[in-house]
Amino acid sequence: MIMIKDGIGGANTQTGLKFERERxxxxxxxxxNGYTVxxxxxxxxxxxxxxxxxxxxxxxxxxxxxxxxxYFDEIRDYNWKKIISKKILPDDSIFVxxxxxxxxxxxxxxxxxxxxxxxxxxCDFKKKQYKKLFAPxxxxxxxMYLLEKSWFNNHQYKDTLDYIISVGCSYYFDFIPxxxxxxxxxxxx
Numbered sequence: 210m211i212m213i214k215d216g217i218g219g220a221n222t223q224t225g226l227k228f229e230r231e232r233x234x235x236x237x238x239x240x241x242n243g244y245t246v247x248x249x250x251x252x253x254x255x256x257x258x259x260x261x262x263x264x265x266x267x268x269x270x271x272x273x274x275x276x277x278x279x280y281f282d283e284i285r286d287y288n289w290k291k292i293i294s295k296k297i298l299p300d301d302s303i304f305v306x307x308x309x310x311x312x313x314x315x316x317x318x319x320x321x322x323x324x325x326x327x328x329x330x331x332c333d334f335k336k337k338q339y340k341k342l343f344a345p346x347x348x349x350x351x352x353m354y355l356l357e358k359s360w361f362n363n364h365q366y367k368d369t370l371d372y373i374i375s376v377g378c379s380y381y382f383d384f385i386p387x388x389x390x391x392x393x394x395x396x397x398x
Contacts, residue, residue: 234301235259242395263393274298308391310349318357333376358382
């Protein structure tokens with residue numbers, strides 16, 4: 210994989226989640242040397258939660274969509290419905306144990322003008338909602354976009370991209386370095 214520059218927070222490593230619609234975080238991580246990803250279908254629901262191991266050690270848990278709320282439902286004395294009024298569903302998110310941080314990853318692609326333009330402007334609200342959800346669990350939250358460079362690296366998005374940074378969120382074009390997620394870097398890359 211080649212790191213695409215021009216995203217915010219570029220790194221010196223070439224290891225990271227590349228933007229491809231057919232590629233998701235569990236699939237990507239399981240393809241990396243030293244990583245094992247196992248589905249966590251405790252309630253019989255598949256494709257929404259995974260455990261992430263690096264060299265046999267549990268390093269994180271991935272949640273997609275409703276899988277995040279199944280995680281909340283398993284926590285004793287925790288009721289997310291008393292914290293926020295409506296579910297917000299992440300495209301992908303990963304709790305990285307060593308950093309005690311949940312990274313919310315929203316993937317956006319676009320071929321014609323449309324509603325994605327306005328969705329980019331909701332990051333401040335969504336990050337605050339996720340922070341409220343995780344505050345009782347003493348977990349930090351980072352909110353980031355994985356944007357398709359061919360569409361979003363355009364002058365018409367300058368104000369929106371500046372706004373994303375100004376409210377403490379981040380974005381990357383085509384690629385998110387694993388080190389930005391706080392995950393171990395495999396030796397093969």
